Amino acid sequence: MKLIKHLIAVAILILTSAGCLYAADTPQISLVNTLATGDKKGTEIISIQASQYKAAVSNSEKGIIDIYSIALPEIPELIHRIQLNLAVDEKINSVAFHPQYNYVIAVIQAASPTGTGRLEIYNATTGLKLNTLSTGVGPDAVVIDPIGSYALIPNEAEEFVLDRRGNSYSTADGSLTLATLDKDPSKIKVTQIKLTDLTGTAGFVRANYKRFLERGIDWNNDGEITKEPQDINGNGKIDEAKVVVGSFRGQTIKVKEKDGELFLFPLTDNKPDLLEPEYVAFSNDGSKAWVVLQENNGVITIDTKTATITTVFGLGITTHVADINDNDAIEFDTTLTALREPDGIALTKDGKYLITADEGDSDPKASKVRYGPAAGGRTISVFDAATGDLLGDTGNQIDSSVHGAGFYPESRSDNKGSEPEMMVALTIDNINYAVAGLERANGVALISLVDPKQPTVIGIVAIDKTAEAGAIAPEGIAHFYDAKTKRHYIYTANEKNGSISIFRIDAN
Numbered sequence: 001m002k003l004i005k006h007l008i009a010v011a012i013l014i015l016t017s018a019g020c021l022y023a024a025d026t027p028q029i030s031l032v033n034t035l036a037t038g039d040k041k042g043t044e045i046i047s048i049q050a051s052q053y054k055a056a057v058s059n060s061e062k063g064i065i066d067i068y069s070i071a072l073p074e075i076p077e078l079i080h081r082i083q084l085n086l087a088v089d090e091k092i093n094s095v096a097f098h099p100q101y102n103y104v105i106a107v108i109q110a111a112s113p114t115g116t117g118r119l120e121i122y123n124a125t126t127g128l129k130l131n132t133l134s135t136g137v138g139p140d141a142v143v144i145d146p147i148g149s150y151a152l153i154p155n156e157a158e159e160f161v162l163d164r165r166g167n168s169y170s171t172a173d174g175s176l177t178l179a180t181l182d183k184d185p186s187k188i189k190v191t192q193i194k195l196t197d198l199t200g201t202a203g204f205v206r207a208n209y210k211r212f213l214e215r216g217i218d219w220n221n222d223g224e225i226t227k228e229p230q231d232i233n234g235n236g237k238i239d240e241a242k243v244v245v246g247s248f249r250g251q252t253i254k255v256k257e258k259d260g261e262l263f264l265f266p267l268t269d270n271k272p273d274l275l276e277p278e279y280v281a282f283s284n285d286g287s288k289a290w291v292v293l294q295e296n297n298g299v300i301t302i303d304t305k306t307a308t309i310t311t312v313f314g315l316g317i318t319t320h321v322a323d324i325n326d327n328d329a330i331e332f333d334t335t336l337t338a339l340r341e342p343d344g345i346a347l348t349k350d351g352k353y354l355i356t357a358d359e360g361d362s363d364p365k366a367s368k369v370r371y372g373p374a375a376g377g378r379t380i381s382v383f384d385a386a387t388g389d390l391l392g393d394t395g396n397q398i399d400s401s402v403h404g405a406g407f408y409p410e411s412r413s414d415n416k417g418s419e420p421e422m423m424v425a426l427t428i429d430n431i432n433y434a435v436a437g438l439e440r441a442n443g444v445a446l447i448s449l450v451d452p453k454q455p456t457v458i459g460i461v462a463i464d465k466t467a468e469a470g471a472i473a474p475e476g477i478a479h480f481y482d483a484k485t486k487r488h489y490i491y492t493a494n495e496k497n498g499s500i501s502i503f504r505i506d507a508n
Contacts, residue, residue, distance in 0.1 A: 027428050027507045029435070029446040029459040029490070032074045037066065039498035045141075045476035046493040046500065047104070049097040054079075054124065055478070056104045057493055057500060058095040065095050065104060067124055073482050073489045074502055082127040084120070087111055094141040099148045101183050103130060107139035113159035114172045119151075121185040130185035136175035136192060141279050144181070145286030150304045152289050153177040154277030160215045160248070160265055167246040169217075169253065169265065173272035176291060178307050191307040195277070195300075198270040203314015204298045205267055205339060209372030211362040212264035213274075213295060219245065219261050227260045264363055270296050279422070281347040281354060290354055290385075292345040294361050299345070299354070299388065313388030315340040315356065318377040320395035323403075323413045324366040330403055330410055332396055336366060340377040340393075344422035344477075347385060348432040353452050354383040357420035357436045358393070365414045376416040380423070380436055380445070382452045392453040401460045402441045409440045409469030419470075420445065424479040426488055428507045435490050435503075437474035442467045444474065444490060444503060463494065463501050472497050 037043050042061025048054070048070070055068040055076060063086040068076040082104075084092055089111035096105050106120045117139040121131040136155030144151045157172040176193040198204060205211055216225035219232060232255060233243045242254035248265050255263050267274060270293075278294040288310075289302040301311040322336035342356035360376015381393040399417045402408045409418060418441035425434050432449035446459030463472050474492035481488050488505040 026448065026458050027433065027446065027505050029444065029461055029503050029505050031461050031463060031501060032504045033502045034463060034494075035076055035500045035502070037498050037500060041496050041498050043493045043498045043500065044495050045094045046478045046491050047095055047097040048478045048480045048491065049099060049124075050480055051100065054097065055491065056095045056097045056124065058092050058106065059498070060091055060093065060495075063090070063092055065092070065106060065122065067104075070480065073480060073485075073487070074504070076500060076502070080125065080127060082122050084108070093139060096142045096144045096151060097124065098144060098181065099146065101148065103185055105142050105144070105151055105179070107135060107142045107153055109138055113161050114157075117155065119153060119177070119179065119190070121188065131188055133179065133188065133190045135177040135190070137172040139177065140277070143280035143282065145282035145289070145304075146284055147286050148181055149286040150282070150289075151179040151181060152280045152282070152291070152302065152304075153179070154280060154291055156276045156278060157273070158213075158215065158276050160217060160263070162217055162219075162246060169246055169248040171273050174275040174277050174293075175272075176277060176302065178302070178304060193302070193307055193309070195272045195275045196309070197272065198275065198296070198298065198312055201270065201298060201312055201314050203316040204270050204296050205362075206372075207268045209339070210370070211267040211295075211339070211372070211375065212364065213267055214262050214264055214363050217245075217261050217263050225261045227262055229258045230260045232257045267295060267362060270298070278343055279345050281345045283347065284349075284351055290345060290347070292342050292356060294341050294343055294359070297339045297341055311388065315342065315381065315383075316390060317373050318358070318379050318381070318393050318395070320379070322366070322378060322396055322399065322417065323410075326411055326413050328410055330408055330413070332400055332403075336374060336378070338366070338374040338377050340379065340381055341375055342377075342381070344420070344436065346423050346425040346434065348425045348449065349427045350432065352385055353391070353432065353449065354385045355423060355425060355434050355449070355455075356381045356383070357423040359419050359421050359439070360416040367414050376419070378417040378420070380420060380434060380447050380455055382449060382455050392455055394447065394455050394457055397457040398436075398438070398445055401445065401457045402438065402443065405460045405462065407441060407443060407462045407465040411469045412440045416440070421475060422477045424477055424490065426479050426481070428488065428505070435477065435479065437477045437492050439473050439475065440470045442470070442472040442474065444477075444492065446505065461503060463492075470496060472499070474501065
């Protein structure tokens with residue numbers, strides 16, 4: 001009966017004057033607080049230890065981890081700041097709170113673009129460093145399974161390096177690091193998992209799609225990378241024509257001087273040096289993990305007991321209407337054909353469905369695509385967790401709902417729209433839902449999965465409707481169920497303005 005009521009409710013979805021989508025008898029999401037951390041930016045990842053009502057928040061700019069009490073879920077209280085004392089150009093990329101034990105795991109990117117990273121374990125109360133272990137190159141995230149047996153680190157290795165002697169570029173192999181956890185952090189062990197050539201896998205990016213990776217290169221060797229126009233060829237002016245800056249795998253690399261030191265490298269195949277693992281979803285018992293390869297448009301499955309890759313599947317293409325013109329006339333009347341290229345991935349609580357937040361991360365922009373699909377589905381997609389089969393996606397619901405709520409980022413229309421970034425899964429009355437952070441729209445979306453073949457946006461909330469596109473930029477996202485009040489909360493770590501936002505989901 002409850003399922004029938006929910007289906008009816010979704011069918012009569014309406015838009016309120018407050019700008020939030022809701023239907024009678026369905027959950028409603030609202031913003032209840034935004035907390036300034038005291039840092040101007042860099043508040044990137046949030047991880048919650050529900051059993052002790054605590055949260056860990058990483059700041060990539062300051063190289064710190066803040067520990068908060070969420071005993072009052074709507075008013076987090078800072079109780080401890082852990083200084084990581086990183087070397088120059090090192091960076092914390094992610095943090096995870098162990099679900100049971102009193103420690104957090106941080107992943108640190110090396111100062112060198114091709115240097116091996118590391119994971120560091122800290123006592124969450126004292127800030128004492130308890131262990132350090134090696135990862136692969138460019139560890140981008142750390143995710144712990146629900147029961148706390150394993151942590152998996154996707155090593156993205158996304159940086160390109162210029163060999164000035166041969167005027168050629170290279171990039172390290174993407175990889176995974178599997179950590180076997182223990183109550184005693186000194187007993188934690190890691191296993192490095194190499195990736196294999198996945199070229200030709202159905203649903204992955206293909207050479208004929210003509211996709212490019214935008215990467216920063218310190219061309220003038222001044223220790224910084226700028227987006228401002230640069231005299232790349234040294235002739236004293238900013239040329240309109242492209243300038244040759246070397247080669248990658250035998251292909252000539254040409255750049256526009258107006259783009260500064262942001263160069264485009266062709267995504268020609270899916271060999272290990274062009275595989276960029278991004279994020280992780282674990283099975284409920286920790287025996288299996290799914291890792292999304294964002295730029296490659298695919299997913300690999302890991303058996304944690306054997307530390308091996310078991311299956312691979314591509315995420316394919318989505319087609320729906322979209323606004324792809326940055327002309328202040330918001331019209332969802334152009335057919336967008338796009339690779340999903342998800343950033344976030346999550347498993348529904350019943351273990352049946354994988355859901356992805358299809359942000360996009362390759363070039364060119366939608367209006368410039370001539371040879372293949374654009375980048376980023378601008379969707380939430382649902383896949384069968386057992387088979388990898390696509391069940392459905394949200395089409396244009398996210399962008400159109402954000403527009404209806406009054407805060408669509410028109411300046412991003414040609415470049416991935418609202419940008420669903422990271423996501424979490426939850427259940428209310430045994431019905432699956434997902435919440436996605438919208439990086440460029442500065443808000444969140446609540447999605448009903450009552451019918452996994454037709455995921456439906458039922459709530460859209462802005463952190464600040466007046467903010468410019470991406471000025472707040474919710475990056476990390478976490479779900480917390482308060483057993484005391486029986487309420488669901490969503491927390492976002494807002495990278496561009498150094499804040500944390502708290503949303504409450506009220507179920508009728």
